[in-house]
Ligand SMILES: Nc1ncnc2c1ncn2[C@@H]1O[C@H](COP(=O)(O)OP(=O)(O)OP(=O)(O)O)[C@@H](O)[C@H]1O
């Protein structure tokens with residue numbers, strides 16, 4: 001479904017990614033692990049078109065999206081919930097959700113997506129007319145995910161959804177991620193520093209280190225790998 | 236007392252024109268974080284469009300006035316989007332300084348091609364609008380003032396509706412807060428920026444017509460002073476802040492009128508710019524502006 005081939009990205013003279021390749025089939029949850037500065041966010045930003053790569057190709061559903069502008073990539077069904085949530089703090093929750101449906105002519109589908117978002121995050125419905133900036137960190141994360149779901153994605157990329165959120169809410173959000181994957185059939189690429197949690201819910205994992213793929217495999221196998229246990233699971 | 240009321244009225248109607256121009260500066264700054272120096276020349280083009288159309292319309296007519304206003308607003312909206320498309324969009328990832336210099340270039344281009352094709356001599360704006368006046372207990376409300384205040388109030392209200400009640404308005408606010416986040420939810424940021432230019436330029440076009448009706452001598456450099464003043468208003472109110480631009484316009488219009496009507500009348504521009512410096516000294520982000528957090 002999503003194929004990345006030999007991706008190379010540089011910020012000026014700094015190489016952020018070199019020769020990154022992976023393929024994510026439809027339907028599952030795949031996680032991308034890596035320590036600070038490994039290039040996880042850069043990978044997602046490049047896939048969603050915010051950063052233009054120096055080399056390599058990105059295919060989504062067989063279409064070459066490497067040079068497409070971000071809004072066209074979203075239209076193709078690939079949504080990115082960015083690190084730090086980036087909700088529109090100056091807009092209401094309702095407007096945030098409404099902007100998630102930019103250029104979506106199908107009002108019935110919009111209504112259905114909205115109902116679905118409220119069903120998994122009832123908190124958002126309660127806070128509908130509040131400015132997004134007044135929400136707690138966890139609620140903002142729900143809004144960021146909800147906003148992405150309004151765009152009717154078939155593929156969702158989540159960048160550190162647990163960052164800066166109370167442990168209890170992290171649990172809720174991860175349950176919802178599983179539910180979105182299983183009930184809506186949305187494929188998920190999850191970036192996490194909380195490796196243990198991410199490996200629990202994913203079937204497959206890639207490990208990024210200093211801009212290249214160090215290793216990958218089934219999550220259970222990586223969990224057992226002594227090198228990774230030392231580096232990412234703190235064991 | 237009557238004199239004060241009269242000056243208040245004069246000040247408001249002058250400030251309204253500044254406000255119309257200031258809104259364009261502030262809106263473009265909101266989405267692109269740069270000052271569109273060519274904006275004042277779009278104002279001038281608005282006046283000239285109205286001049287050429289107005290010559291061929293019946294004089295002293297409300298219908299002619301409305302027609303001329305609509306034509307100038309449409310023409311300026313097109314010109315604004317054209318400038319954005321040709322001059323600014325190719326520089327989207329360039330440093331702000333480059334864009335600023337380009338804006339000055341576009342401004343000079345408009346001014347001097349105006350002089351080349353329209354001539355540098357001032358022309359008399361046709362009397363499209365009926366002159367009349369209303370006397371309310373010693374205070375004279377001229378028809379012109381009524382027009383300026385009425386049109387400005389209507390346009391500002393309309394703008395408020397667009398920005399706060401429509402989806403494209405929400406998108407403008409989203410782009411202004413965080414363009415990358417806007418891209419990630421699927422907003423075509425270039426389209427939103429083009430729309431912002433169209434909106435701001437249409438207001439400048441209306442401002443140009445209203446200005447020319449009040450000061451009926453127009454020339455290709457006529458945008459310079461009102462443009463500079465409107466820029467001051469936008470900064471005064473807090474650049475990027477829409478109600479701020481309207482407030483800045485009113486304040487400057489009032490200050491100018493009151494200083495202009497006093498002994499110190501020759502100092503009115505100095506007082507206007509002095510005020511700017513003073514306010515910025517105490518409120519660097521302007522009256523209604525919030526101090527911007529460091530962009531991450
Ligand atoms: N805009 C930028 N300009 C210059 N260098 C950047 C920029 N963004 C990221 N980098 C550099 O690229 C490298 C990869 O950064 P990236 O944000 O992708 O890492 P990450 O794996 O997401 O890290 P974290 O876990 O801290 O979020 C880092 O060395 C970072 O300093």
Ligand SMILES: [Mg+2]
Pocket residue numbers: 040041042083159
């Ligand atoms: Mg990151």
